[in-house]
Amino acid sequence: MLWFRILAANSSMSSSASSSVSTQGGPPLDHIGWSVGGGVRYLDQTQLPDAEVYRETADIDEMVEAIKMLRVRGAPLIGVSAAMGLAAAAAVEARNARLTLEWLENAAARLAGARPTAVNLEWAIDRMRTAGRRAFTQRAGVDDVAATLRNEAQAIWDEDIAMCVAIGVAGTALVPRSATILTHCNAGALATGGMGTALAVIYRAHADGKEPSVVSTETRPLRQGARLTVWELHRAGIPVTAIVDSAAASLMADGKIDCVITGADRIAANGDVANKIGTYGLAVLAKAHGIPFYVAAPLSTFDWTLTSGKAIPIEERAGDEVDAAPGVPVRNPAFDVTPADLVSALITDRGVFRPPYAESLATVAAREVRGVRRTLD
Ligand code: MRU
Numbered sequence: 496m497l498w499f500r501i502l503a504a505n506s507s508m509s510s511s512a513s514s515s516v517s518t519q520g521g522p523p524l525d526h527i528g529w530s531v532g533g534g535v536r537y538l539d540q541t542q543l544p545d546a547e548v549y550r551e552t553a554d555i556d557e558m559v560e561a562i563k564m565l566r567v568r569g570a571p572l573i574g575v576s577a578a579m580g581l582a583a584a585a586a587v588e589a590r591n592a593r594l595t596l597e598w599l600e601n602a603a604a605r606l607a608g609a610r611p612t613a614v615n616l617e618w619a620i621d622r623m624r625t626a627g628r629r630a631f632t633q634r635a636g637v638d639d640v641a642a643t644l645r646n647e648a649q650a651i652w653d654e655d656i657a658m659c660v661a662i663g664v665a666g667t668a669l670v671p672r673s674a675t676i677l678t679h680c681n682a683g684a685l686a687t688g689g690m691g692t693a694l695a696v697i698y699r700a701h702a703d704g705k706e707p708s709v710v711s712t713e714t715r716p717l718r719q720g721a722r723l724t725v726w727e728l729h730r731a732g733i734p735v736t737a738i739v740d741s742a743a744a745s746l747m748a749d750g751k752i753d754c755v756i757t758g759a760d761r762i763a764a765n766g767d768v769a770n771k772i773g774t775y776g777l778a779v780l781a782k783a784h785g786i787p788f789y790v791a792a793p794l795s796t797f798d799w800t801l802t803s804g805k806a807i808p809i810e811e812r813a814g815d816e817v818d819a820a821p822g823v824p825v826r827n828p829a830f831d832v833t834p835a836d837l838v839s840a841l842i843t844d845r846g847v848f849r850p851p852y853a854e855s856l857a858t859v860a861a862r863e864v865r866g867v868r869r870t871l872d
Pocket of ligand 1: 565568569570571613679680681682683686687691692693719757758759760770771772829
């Protein structure tokens with residue numbers, strides 16, 4: 496757990512320090528970073544757990560493809576990767592004296608449209624667009640605009656690292672001393688720029704001397720649980736057992752699960768949670784068996800413009816991801832919405848919130864909305 500301690504210590508350091516730690520092998524994975532040439536270097540998660548393949552790019556189309564194909568994935572990480580990809584591509588445009596506001600708007604729109612459900616992507620690209628527009632308005636030269644974009648991407652990454660640490664700190668108190676925790680999909684380091692969201696709570700509990708063990712669902716159809724969560728936790732020395740998605744109910748009935756912790760892709764202002772398909776079913780099961788169901792996410796995952804989860808756009812992915820006989824119609828929604836009344840608590844970088852969420856989140860929502868308005872002015 497040395498990497499965890501390094502990250503935790505650096506969360507209070509200056510913004511540039513935290514990312515230099517993450518590119519010097521502080522965390523167990525060097526899954527995102529800047530390449531020597533100023534591009535984005537990322538671990539291709541479609542190849543895990545069989546091979547650790549790293550790719551580099553400073554090209555918008557390649558980054559869009561990486562996000563669509565889930566080479567980089569997980570709500571916070573796609574925001575961080577898109578911001579870094581935009582900065583890297585802008586630097587190339589600046590070097591060739593082609594960086595314009597029109598280029599920026601177009602590249603930002605393409606990146607923001609790569610996947611619809613995780614609001615972190617829009618959130619990060621909005622920040623990049625705002626920083627770039629402001630630099631152009633101030634008549635900065637193209638090199639200065641590119642430097643502004645790089646600084647903003649770095650800040651987004653640094654803040655994500657710090658938010659992950661804060662989620663772990665907030666959530667550890669909810670974890671009993673030796674608990675078996677069920678998680679779904681991958682909400683770990685691989686899904687963020689830092690140490691994860693749901694898994695940050697588990698890493699932190701482990702670092703605090705508790706003895707958590709994890710049950711990871713397989714997570715059909717792309718098997719993020721069986722391929723990624725299991726791989727990541729095993730490397731970190733946390734006991735983990737893989738199950739098929741449909742085994743969750745009987746494990747709960749047998750008293751083998753103490754709590755469920757998942758991540759989120761978008762949370763509405765009333766606490767409704769969009770997350771990987773199957774999360775809703777797990778929440779219903781947890782309620783039926785009297786098991787706490789927690790969701791861990793940074794504030795960048797909250798969409799304060801939505802009063803309920805009904806308006807969250809749900810990504811429908813290609814039918815060929817589902818293993819079915821050829822020729823039959825396939826539905827492949829990648830996410831579902833868990834109603835707030837099934838969520839026992841939201842674990843965030845600003846602390847733990849309990850229902851009713853419209854009330855408990857109101858102050859933080861108002862502060863965040865005011866902050867966004869100020870940034871846009
Ligand atoms: O399709 P994916 O793999 O990007 O889906 C990821 C999830 O659903 C995660 O649970 C969510 O993004 C939280 S990540 C900290």
